[in-house]
Amino acid sequence: MQRLRPEQSVFHEGDPAKRVFMVTHGALKLYTLLADGRRQITGFMFPGDFLGVSVDQEYAFTVEALEETELWWFSRDAFDRFIAEHPQVERELYRLAAHELAEAQRQMVLLGRKAAAERLASFFLSLLERAERASGLPERTFDLPMSRIDIADYLGLTKETVSRMLAHLRSRGLIRLQAQDRVEVLDRDGLRSMAQGESVGLA
Amino acid sequence: MQRLRPEQSVFHEGDPAKRVFMVTHGALKLYTLLADGRRQITGFMFPGDFLGVSVDQEYAFTVEALEETELWWFSRDAFDRFIAEHPQVERELYRLAAHELAEAQRQMVLLGRKAAAERLASFFLSLLERAERASGLPERTFDLPMSRIDIADYLGLTKETVSRMLAHLRSRGLIRLQAQDRVEVLDRDGLRSMAQGESVGLA
DNA sequence: CGGTCGCTTGACGGGCTTCAAATAGCGTGG
DNA sequence: CCACGCTATTTGAAGCCCGTCAAGCGACCG
Structure with missing residues (x-):
């Protein structure tokens, strides 16, 4: 331990x-x-x-x-x-x-082909899904235990761009920040379509 | 088969x-x-x-x-x-x-943090190393069986940028194209330092 | 309540993408 | 074997997204 x-x-x-x-x-x-x-x-x-x-x-x-x-x-x-x-x-x-x-x-x-907003939306979706797997229940919120810089370094962006994309997702009504480190998903489908693509499976 | x-x-x-x-x-x-x-x-x-x-x-x-x-x-x-x-x-x-x-x-x-020229240099080094593993001998050349578009889609760039970075590496004297699909490495150390970073291991 | 640090917002610049055109390479058929 | 035509690649010009630099704001903690 x-x-x-x-x-x-x-x-x-x-x-x-x-x-x-x-x-x-x-x-x-x-x-x-x-x-x-x-x-x-x-x-x-x-x-x-x-x-x-x-x-x-x-x-x-x-x-x-x-x-x-x-x-x-x-x-x-x-x-x-x-x-x-x-x-x-x-x-x-x-x-x-x-x-x-x-x-x-x-x-x-994500890193090779997605735009900044798509990257953040994808990240949020995967955190939401993880929260659901952890609780075994549908969830509308999840925590962000990492800093903006960490998010940026994960998504291949800068902290400023992460901030701006956060503002963008908020202004589009897709998410809300219950706190700096807690996200509420207001429009899951909207978030999904912003996350883009997800593989189509066919050539 | x-x-x-x-x-x-x-x-x-x-x-x-x-x-x-x-x-x-x-x-x-x-x-x-x-x-x-x-x-x-x-x-x-x-x-x-x-x-x-x-x-x-x-x-x-x-x-x-x-x-x-x-x-x-x-x-x-x-x-x-x-x-x-x-x-x-x-x-x-x-x-x-x-x-x-x-x-x-x-x-x-590579995709998250390297610049275009660094990506191409890194890619070429890994192809060179693969050629050496395959032959069991030191090599100065390797083949490019893939198109420029394929290279671009692997490196998270466009075909135009790949072309330009190729020109850049050539003009710096790091490589030479024996054919469109065959690269000769003229300055391996130079290529390595252009490929950048490689992890430092320490925090 | 004040200070600190992280986050946000703004202005600007640069690197890569996009759009367009020229060139080169390569297979094909005469 | 050479000429032709197609496509891939290269090169050029312009634009845009995101990075950089800088300042302002806000949250959290003591």
Whole structure:
């Protein structure tokens, strides 16, 4: 078990991947830095998510807590022994990796081809869906445990553009800010159509 | 075994993931489309690569041949049976997924944070490294089996910008075009420093 | 209630896209 | 083998979206 305060890191990019984690409370960000300080957040983690599982030798990113966070961890050796004794788990991990990969691909589409407003709308929709998966109920609101800069670094934008797009979504009546860090979705379909595209499936 | 002509597709996004493939000759592109036709290529595949392995139920992208291509395939059922009989293979597949995931993360950094010239330089370096892995020897040249539009859709740019950045790299003396579809690297270090950043590893 | 820090808003500029046209490469058929 | 024609690629000009720089505002905490 490990407790983290905001800003504290779990591990850094390049560290040997000696542990496997499960998030029990809180929220985390995963990121990589370029030499000149540019940063790309490659994902956020929430309770129930696994960390450092689909990793090969070294961690490929840095992980840092966004808020008070609690993790369960195992040494990779113990984890590997456990898997060896429970082969059906391996299949499950495999599914997990496939899911992560699909998510990464969706993010590539977002970063490569979507406009700023579309990116923010897509992000909000996925946070809403996550909130629903967590509670098991339909939801109209969700929290934003991360800063505007974090959102920007996740969406490949700047904090100013995030702010402006937020204003844009608000003025279009799609969302409302119950607080700086809490979003209420007023028009889910509108948000979806702003998020655009979503793959059509056909060539 | 399956043979494909250029432009022929192996499967489409949303198809049930009934098969697993290995590339033996040729080259392929993986992509998703947005409703209005915008396209993001999420990867290219070359001999030795596996296709449709880390996939959950449905394929998450369309795959299309860039040139004359040959694939070996297995039904997913047969593949799963094979894995069940050879548990050590599962571990290997796992490693494969981890590697794919790391690559996806690098692409997110490229799409989210790199400038056009940096993207093209990064792409060329990775093609050069792939050519070296394929031959097992140091290389100074590599092929471009894909069109400028494909490159653009992979890098999140337009074909015009790709052309201009190509001219830029040429004028800086970093590369030379032996043909439209064959690149010679004249200054690998220069290319590397243009590709920028590569993660610094430290926070 | 005041200070600090994060967020928002505004003005401006730049890098990439868009639209358009010229050129080059390449397969085809004579 | 060469000429032709088609398409991909390159090059040019103009515009726009988002980034940058700067200032103002607002929220939260002590």
